[in-house]
Amino acid sequence: MWSRLYWLAVGGPLAAGLLVMGADPAPLQDLRNGLFDLYQRAAPRPYDPDLPVRVVDVDDVSLARVGQWPWPRTTIAALTQKLAGLGAAAIAFDMVFSEPDRLDPAAVVKLLPAEARAPAEAALAGRDSSDHQLAAALAASPSVLGAILTHGRGGAYAEKWGMASAGDDPRAFVPRFSGAVAPLPELAAAARGIGALNWLPDRDQVVRRVPILLGLDGKLVPSLSAEALRVAQGASTYVVRASNASGDQAFGTKSGITAVKIGALDVATDAAGEVRVRFTATDPRRFLSAADVLDGKVPPAEVEGRIILVGSSAPGLMDTRATPLDAAVPGVEIQAQLIEHIIAGARLVRPDWARGAEIVLTGLLGLLLALALPRVSAPIAGVLGLAVVAALGAGAWLAFTRFDLLLDPMGPGAAVLGIYGMGVLALYRDEQRQKKWVRSVFGRFVSPKVVERLAENPERLVLGGETREITILFCDLRDFTSLSETMDAQALTRFMNAYLTPMTEVVLAHGGTIDKYIGDAIMAFWNAPVDDAAHARNAALCALAMSARLEALNEEWRRAAEAQGRPWHPVRCGVGLATGPCCVGNLGSAQRLEYSCLGDDVNLASRIEGATKSMRVDILVSEATHEAAGDLAFLEADLLMLKGKSKASQLYLLAGGPDFSRSEAFSRLEERHGALMAAYGAGSFGEAAALAEALAASAPARLARFYGLYAERCRGAANPTDTHAASA
Template sequence: MWSRLYWLAVGGPLAAGLLVMGADPSPLADARNGLFDLYQRAAPRAYDPDLPVRVVDVDEASLARIGQWPWPRATVARLVDKLNASGAGAIAFDMVFSEPDRLDPAAVVGLLPEDVRAPVQTALAGRESNDEILARALGESPSVLGAVLTGTRTGATYPAKWGIAAAGDDPLAFVPRFAGAVAPLPGLAGAAKGIGALNWLPDRDQVVRRVPLLLALDGKLVPGLGAEALRVAQGATTYVVRASNASGDEGFGTQSGITAVKIGALDVPTDSQGEVRVRFTPTDPRRFLSAAAVLDGTVPREELEGRIVLVGTSAAGLMDTRATPIDAAVAGVEIQAQLIEHLVSGANLVRPDWARGAEMVLTAVLGLLLALVLPRVSALAAGVAGLGVVAALAAGAWFAFTRLDLLLDPMGPGWAVLGVYLMGVLALYRDEQKQKKWVRSVFGRFVSPQVVEKLAENPERLVLGGETREITILFCDLRDFTSLSETMDAQALTRFMNAYLTPMTEVVLAHGGTIDKYIGDAIMAFWNAPMDDPAHARNAALCALAMSARLDALNVEWRRQAEAAGRPFSPVRCGIGLATGPCCVGNLGSDQRLEYSCLGDDVNLASRIEGATKSMRVDILVSEATRAAVADLPFLEADLLMLKGKSRASQLYLLAGDAAFAGSDAFDTLARRHAALMSAYGAGHFSLARAAAEALASEGPDRLSRFYTLYAERCQDASTTPTPAGSIS
């Protein structure tokens, strides 16, 4: 048995490491950001001059040529006209026009001596103001103006140029919130095609690593400048925001935040706050065009045509500079440009929400494995192994960054492994062999190796509007759940439902199904949407068999637990109904809330078929269309039933087993005997049918015995109360 000292020695650094990783204090976050910055500097995104983004720069040359900033709004309007005439796809200003133009002639007149003011005012009468000239230019172009959100109410008008559709949890709960805004003048704001917030939230070291796509202003979502420029350039009208617990996102009830924002044709993954971590390039002069050159008409048209043009400044005196992971100082407008480049190029850089948990699990597993290994090998061998693990962690993190666009932190697991090694070796040197054996014994009783699994990525793009496609729908419901629930208190019922729904959900997902919803104790799922599944009916049928088998295994375990506790146990049964047919699938709901679901007559049919399993005394029934779509599974005719809510009778079938059973002699015999039973029953030969049903109930498959007993009872009833042959049950 290992000594207590050894446990303290290896458990101390491991527990401390896990506690620090779980708390994630600011110094640790700073160190992690520094490491991720090193990644970007070592392998930055290469600048592609063919990307449709350019910056029109109010640079030092422009200030020398045009004059000091701010320029008259008439000059800005001329710049907009030049860009629009060159075919710019969008013109976005990384600046705020929140006050009237001080250089407007009408404003300058007020500074003149009174004796000359009146003639000048007369001469200017009827002339458009500079702000009106700029508003006209903005209205004739795909323009986006900047605004700055603030923590205090300003009363400024902030018109919404966009629509918002949200799926899942309310995204307002996750984005940064602001109470007011410094917004463009109402006349300018009304003329522009879009308004984007210029805010970004740098980390503690004032380095900009993430740029928000969405923010909250007085209880409403507003887009950032980069997002709004992309929307206007694509002619889109609405942002689609997907958050936790949207259909297809595995939130399982937890409000983990925003997962993606769809802007036109772009489906952009985000962090939980709706921010994008940008993969930066070094500053490249090819990204910039001098504003003076644009005004002079010396910029080639191909540099502007079809591109998103951001207007900003790199002039040092205007002090619009920020730090990025790659550069210590870049123009603020360049960050917006690099965000758009990042999005349109399909680049991705994500610190996934599961990363910290996975790193903690990896730390625990590696620490425990190392603690197990140390007493069994020499210190040198353990040291080499520990260094190998640290090197593997670093290599794995680098691979994840360069090939998978994931940001994983090897420092926490690495330091924990190093701490476990050093402290474990020191403790082992002080222990006798007997103490080492004792520690091995205790460790072996309490710890088993755990397998670290990675999570499956990206939603798939959902169908935004409904589409009609053939799907197979499954409904699964517990039998006598009301009676069962009455025997449990709230906590016991919750534990039971979790113990039931979790494995059933795993079975559905393992067979390629889409969980639509949980309805109390019922599960609704479907196949062939959103991913194509040519064998959807077969996969759904196999899933139904697997769910039935899984419930049998659960009953064995529950019975064992009940017997161990000395309490009675009644087996839990379920009914499963399958139907196949054309349904409308897609993001269904309202503008405020969308869910990926399905609608159609066959959805209702599947639900009714599931309900019929109780009266038919079977666990699985399928529709005629499902049976026709699956050629290699053993189906048997069940009955022609008039289901509740249906205007005509529906032919239902039993699912007798899997494909192996379908090809067996046992099924051939069963099918012949079943056909004879149904023929005799349909012809009104109830005595003959009863004998066949009783024989099948005792000699056929156990899972169908209750079904054949039902037919025997029907024949008994029909013998005493004759029923027209072929009648509908």
């Protein structure tokens, strides 16, 4: 009976998964595309500036220098002449000149009043129109114009190319359109090529593939990128290879286009005549400013022998598309990247056999894992499942990076994880038996909640714990007793909550573990239960943040007190830090366990916090914390003599964070502080008093009280050396 339920549990999800993979619904395609986008973002094609492709960009600088868009056709003509003169192999315009130039002088004259129109027309008599001037420039250069295919009627344009094919008729496989927004006939006749600018994004509007060929009114037409490649090579004819061509093993199946030959270049495509582009990150070296070209500031080597695409990256012109690498890429850059992809011989292929292979692999892995799970323990099954999933991911990544193949490990991986999840149910009886044993053995010694946690995680069955180095923080309010005497119970409760809540947030934000609240005091520690290599530094930064947060709270409380017409005295706290090995774990009694810590350094941190009041500072740290915390602004403070210890502990005050420690102000403070400590240690109390008084007058308020203490020691104590070591 159990075996039948097991096979139902693992076989049902596996069968459902195989059916979904076979149907390949749109959401599954979206997931797959997202995964393939991650591949490209993780390992984009590196940009090669030596590839003979550049974009002449009508950028914001060009618009500012030349004028707003659209520019007069005479300016476009001048740009074309400049590029042709510099030796461009092809000049392709990622734009459509479908209407006469509205800035042509003859068109502007027609807008004049009747009495002024005749003289202006006479003055313009015999002058070529700006469109005619552009046509002349196009005719004298290797130019390619853009057109946009539509589903309307009309707009067919002259074919500048020949089209040959082998195998099945390729017109049946390409995206088909019935109309076009084409260049002006005069311009179309002058250009050497005309290419379609259409994009065919996926459902999520991301451009992953760019068409080489499209269908217009029953004919094949090339894209702008294809025409730029053809014109640059001086080729005349495209050769399209489709299924069932000579040497193609399609076995009579009309599977689509396989390649397009453009001059000397064989371009592998998908069945619809599209190329999946291996994108690069946007690189400024790909772009030349149109204004610089017009002004003659572009080095000839940047243009000579290269395919030049003219377009715009200006945000205001809104010619952007999403790609796997970026949410907003200029359309002209996508055209340029396709040409680079083709010339560089790059490829990115989703093989025809990929989906079938993924379905078969999913079935095989699911079956093998289903057979193995009942024979191994749960940990081994988990390791096995994760290893298989990792191998699938690594194999797909290797196929992408080494062989330019797009394989989807999600289906087989999901099957492995699903079978593992169902298979774990086969171990349910053993798990329940183990939980029953835990409850029977430990139910009399620990609380029910802890019993349940132990039952879920038996590896926690250690009452003691582990010894590890941690940093402990104690934070205590100053003069809390006198403060509490001014409040009733409800007001005191509200105040403590308003204080402890933000302070706790600061501790948690810095990766600390709250151990306990002791009245108005907070105890926390770092590096347990989660490892924290920088635990001393993080604890010190937390202490600084707590001090800053208390300043902000004081300001809030002061404003509230003023609004209510009652007095307010600022609240201060002292923070002590110590670092060292402690016992950490679930500590307590048979009735109650708490995750806590024990050790000498816990006691040291508490005593250091107590010393902050007598030393008139906010934050003191132990020598071990000072050594481990690194690049913070520490200053030598005093010695702390602990009860039961034969040697005093050196204390340091924390003056600021890493930015302050690197500042000139701290360098000066540190130098003067060192002089004070040296004079004090040498018994030069008069000199030390003068230095301390000067520092008390110039140091920040949080340090002035400390230096005032040293001045008092030197001036007022009969024998200052007797008070050098603070007692705790």
